[in-house]
Amino acid sequence: MRLLCFLTVIFLSYYQASSQNTSSLLQDTYKIGYRDTLEITVYRHPELSQVVNVAPDGTIKLFRIDEPVVAVCKTERELAAEIAEKYKVLLRNPFVNVRVAEQRSQYYAVIGAVEKPGLFYINRKVQLLELLSFAGGPDIEKAGTKLIVARGGSTSACKDTEKDTSNNDQNYVLYQFNVKDVLQGKENIWMEVGDIVSVLDADVVYVYGSVKKPGSIKLTRPLTLRQAIAEAGGFESASKKDKIRIIRQKQGSSEWEEMIYSLKDIESRKTSDPFLMPNDIIAISEDKLQSILNGVGKSLTGGLANLPIFIR
Secondary structure, three states, rough: OHHHHHHHHHHHHHHHHHHHHHHHHHHOOOOOOOOOOOEEEEEOHHHHEEEEEEOOOOOOOOOOOOOOOEEOOOOOHHHHHEEEEEEHHOOOOOOOOEEEOOOOOOEEEEEEEEOOOEEOOOOOOEEEEHHHHHHEEEEOOOOOOEEEEOOOOOOOOOOOOOOOOOOOOOOOEEEEEEEEHHOOOOOEEEEEOOEEEEEOOOOEEEEEEEEEOEEEOOOOOOOEEEHHHHHOEEEEOOOOOOOEEEEEEOOOOOOOOEEEHHHHHHOOOOOOOOOOOOOOOOEEEOOOHHHHHHHHHHHHHHHHHHHHHHEE
């Protein structure tokens, strides 16, 4: 019995130490983001302790402090130190603790032909199949055979000042998967914060650049390059027709390959009019590949602001 009690004490001591180490690590590493909920404790002054939500402008309001305090992009420890400094005009040696009660600035999104599209705040690692299950799975009546994961990096507004920030556009990496293979567990990747999963309601191709109606076209039938351009409303007047690119993702890879066609050669039958594959991108533009992928990525994020929010 004494041995059991001794082991229990050892276990509880280890658990508490481990929890404290984990909490300390989070205080020093996690950057507070927009919409996070913060628990602010001013020791021996409960009248100043409060629970606040980070405002859309990144600030919080504190009791008896006139000016809002910027919270985003600071760690819990950094913000606590700043709040303590502000309270020195009112208190002697104030001690402040800040805890992120809800990490709502970092989300995953599931959009398209699913039962419950939305933003999901998940404070642990999650795989693609599980994330799909949170959204109720593909809509049986609407979902096509493909889904796309658009990966643009963290949703945090904080930028690493040591990295090049000259280009403010978000860079997307696009991955495509077969819906059936994902549901069967054959293709199941670990998700990253900020990933956007789009379950397509039909196989599509994208037309980008100097056409009258750029965007996605459903593949309800076999479609050639010329037919896709026609469905996009045809060329703009200044379009270059001698260097039309079909950009296609390599199977099982995040890399893309480019095939160049001349409309003149196709019309004169020197080159056959190529049939398109699901998720091909037709680029009638001289933009670089990454700019084109960013354009497609942004088209997937267009409706995020109107999505319902589900917290896990």
